[in-house]
Amino acid sequence: MSQVTVTLNGKPRTVPDGVSLLELLEQLDVQPSRVVVEHNREIRRRDDFDKTQVHAGDELELVYFVGGGAGDDALVVGGRSLRSRLIHGTGKFASNEVLARCLTAAQPDMITVAIRRLNLEGGRSELEGIDLRRYALLPNTAGATTAEGAVRLARLARAAGFSDFIKVEVVGDEDTLLPDPQATLEATRQLVKEGFIVMAYTSDDVVQAIRLYEAGAAAVMPGAAPIGTTLGLQNLLNLELIVSKVKVPVIVDAGLGVPSEAARCLEAGAAAVLVNTAIARAQNPPEMARAFAEAVVAGRRAFKAGRAHIGLKAVASSPVEGLPV
Amino acid sequence: MRLYLITGDRGDEVETARIVEAALEGGASVIQLRKKSMPMAEQYRLALALRILTREHEALLIINDHADLAIAADADGVHLGQDDLPPAAVRSLPGFEARLIGRSTHSFAQAQHAVHDGTDYVAVGPVYPTPTKEGRPAVGTALVSRVAGIIDRPWVAVGGIELDNVATVVDAGAAAVAVVRAVYDAADPAEAARRLHEALVTRLEVARR
Secondary structure: OOEEEEEEOOEEEEEEOOEEHHHHHHHOOOOHHHEEEEEOOEEEOHHHOOOOEEOOOOEEEEEEOOOOOOOOOOEEEOOEEEOOOEEEOOOOOOOHHHHHHHHHHHOOOEEEEEOOOOOOOOOOOEOOOOOHHHOEEEEEOEOEOOHHHHHHHHHHHHHOOOOOEEEEOEEOOOOOOOEOHHHHHHHHHHHHHOOOEEEEEEOOOHHHHHHHHHOOOOEEEEOOOOOOOOOOOOOHHHHHHHHHHOOOOEEEEOOOOOHHHHHHHHHOOOOEEEEOHHHHOOOOHHHHHHHHHHHHHHHHHHHHHOOOOOOOOOOOOOOOOOOOO | OOEEEEOOOOOOHHHHHHHHHHHHHOOEEEEEEOOOOOOHHHHHHHHHHHHHHHHHOOOEEEEEOOHHHHHHOOOOEEEEOOOOOOHHHHHOOOOOOOOEEEEEEOOHHHHHHHHHOOOOEEEEOOOOOOHHHOOOOOOHHHHHHHHHHHEOOOEEEEOOOOOOOHHHHHHOOOOOEEEOHHHHOOOOHHHHHHHHHHHHHHHHHHHOO
8 A cells, every 4th residue: 555645633644555544543543433633624423534534735634522531420310321421512603613622522412402492682593514313411400480381392392302401590680680489399299290301490499409300300400600601600508408419410501601610510419511602602612612621521530430538637748757867 | 293283374273173183193303383364363272272183193383483372271382483583581480491502594594593492303495386375485394404414403395295296205204294284175174184294204214225
């Protein structure tokens, strides 16, 4: 085989002409399951790696999964395993192209979609160019202001074959977009009864989170701050209390601003975070998407590692015992 | 899930309710009351009966065209054609805020438009020629594929779909189908719904690999 030059992650590289993506990944010592391959600006499906040949001048972009090890520490919601602990929103992106690049960078397993748009002015409702089938879709009932409306939207989403997952979101106040506790609870009870996997959006109220858990929610989703504010985690104590009381995954949803806050949530025992505005409205959204994906991995790892005890007395890091004074 | 039954014009209240009940037992999860020639007083009584049946089966009841009937019968929503009231106008009706609005679309542009104008779900078709919409040219599975590629909200493929072609429609990208004839006019609507539903779900499993 003759050698040709291709561009790999922006740099020239010599490869055998006609080499398949699978062979190339083997040569690079990259596990095919741990990478997304963009070949001449098109995402190649893993199944096609062995059939796709690389020729002179081709452009290749290898995007490594930043999620934790598959399987060993997966997030399980309603019986479904999610490798990534970052749930990615799809609203407010400047274009579908930007959203697509963010998804490639962050590699989420689950993305949210609104069944009914809150704001129809300039709101993009179609996801052209995004292969929705690659993700678990989490439809939400945003737009409903009553339990009845939320139940209808959920039933519609299921009847249309979206999934059994539903994020119950019942807006209780139009200015703050904070959820209505009673309507959320009512809708959760009804939808659990109907066999939905309910992920319930709530404020950071501890007792409401407990009630939603008792009602059968598969995950409880307390907000960090009001939706779209990017104010960050406003009440760490409440998050810790919710995590300690609720025996299903606690997913922090809404209001996060920067990746360190996402890491903080995971360190505190949150199972995952849902991020939309902080990525969509960042100066460089794909880079921010990747940063969030990395932050949740770090936060989760830290949580599992267990933090050091807090001490009020200084202790030298270099041991002095046994040394001559 | 995934099977949406639209009632045919044939049959009185009792006959229609009987067929709908059979379809619900066969797995239909959305029922649309569509009676182009039935007087409104009768449609109202029928809608009340269908409301009870759909509640028992945790299915949705949608009323064709008549938003007033949808509210009066406490239906889950209304289905609008291209020549009916715009969705935003229906949404602003008192009593409609928490109900659903669906819309028929017959082209890519109409489907795109529908997702921007406050529609909760979209029907795309007719995929195949159908006597229910005589004279309307079939859009084929090409439009189904195109819409499947862009849409992020509930939608159904409709028009001439039956047991023999449902797999083709699923392969084109549909995850839910709406039918009239294939179930409503079947000798055994419950069995017809069951078989169609099974074919649909099986093909979806295959499509997912």
